[in-house]
Amino acid sequence: MTTEPTITGLPEHIPAHVAIIMDGNGRWAKARGLPRLAGHKAGTENLRRIIKGCVKFGIKYLTIYAFSTENWGRPEDEVSGLMNIIREVIEKELVELHKEGVQLRHIGHLDKLDPILQKKVMDAVELTRNNQRLILNIAFNYGGRDEILCAVKQIVEEKIPVDQITPELFGSYMFTKDCPDPDLIIRTSGELRTSNFLIWQSAYSEWYFPTTYWPDFDEEELRKAIIAYSERDRRFGKVSSKQD
Numbered sequence: 001m002t003t004e005p006t007i008t009g010l011p012e013h014i015p016a017h018v019a020i021i022m023d024g025n026g027r028w029a030k031a032r033g034l035p036r037l038a039g040h041k042a043g044t045e046n047l048r049r050i051i052k053g054c055v056k057f058g059i060k061y062l063t064i065y066a067f068s069t070e071n072w073g074r075p076e077d078e079v080s081g082l083m084n085i086i087r088e089v090i091e092k093e094l095v096e097l098h099k100e101g102v103q104l105r106h107i108g109h110l111d112k113l114d115p116i117l118q119k120k121v122m123d124a125v126e127l128t129r130n131n132q133r134l135i136l137n138i139a140f141n142y143g144g145r146d147e148i149l150c151a152v153k154q155i156v157e158e159k160i161p162v163d164q165i166t167p168e169l170f171g172s173y174m175f176t177k178d179c180p181d182p183d184l185i186i187r188t189s190g191e192l193r194t195s196n197f198l199i200w201q202s203a204y205s206e207w208y209f210p211t212t213y214w215p216d217f218d219e220e221e222l223r224k225a226i227i228a229y230s231e232r233d234r235r236f237g238k239v240s241s242k243q244d
Helices: 025-031 036-057 076-099 115-127 144-157 167-171 219-230
Strands: 017-021 061-068 102-108 134-142 184-187 206-208
Touching: 025 036, 036 061, 036 076, 036 134, 036 219, 061 076, 076 102, 076 115, 102 115, 134 144, 144 167, 184 219, 206 219
Parallel strands: 017 061, 017 184, 061 134, 102 134, 184 206
Antiparallel strands: none
């Protein structure tokens, strides 16, 4: 389990791209005697704090796992409630996010969403497309295996010769092709699983697993994660840079 360091400030090396599996909403609600949807709502509201924290700390890219391709298998009322929460967030937060210079991008598929919500998402992406202060990738109806399959199918359809298929070319078919791979991936709540998230992109990411449930993962917790990241020796399969 990750050791959480004492906070004394921010280090010199800040991850350019942070990705987050926002886990623990249901358990947060259960611990308070609340319905699961109350946890999801609290988790969504917490995102505002983390976005502000990323801007404050100089993080350039933030990817959040909002809804997976497997989440459709949850109870119908929970799925419906999650869709309503997403709709409310766009309606209430879009103007402020745009004002703060946040560019919204969607990764995954929109086809299963109702047409009204699809349009809200596309309009939000279009409105913020020129913002550069923070790129916010929202992984909604997203799955890492599905993303890889989509890339393979597109490459086959385009009849690209086998000898031209390199890791760089394959990466250009990912949903996140215009972003660097995540430097740091955080999964809250203490669960130690990747859960089909950014499988291709996370090959050399640093992972951080705080026990804090997502609704309580605040700016201070984000700072701890950044400091923990700065203490890692990223070797990318090579010899440690710290060896004599």
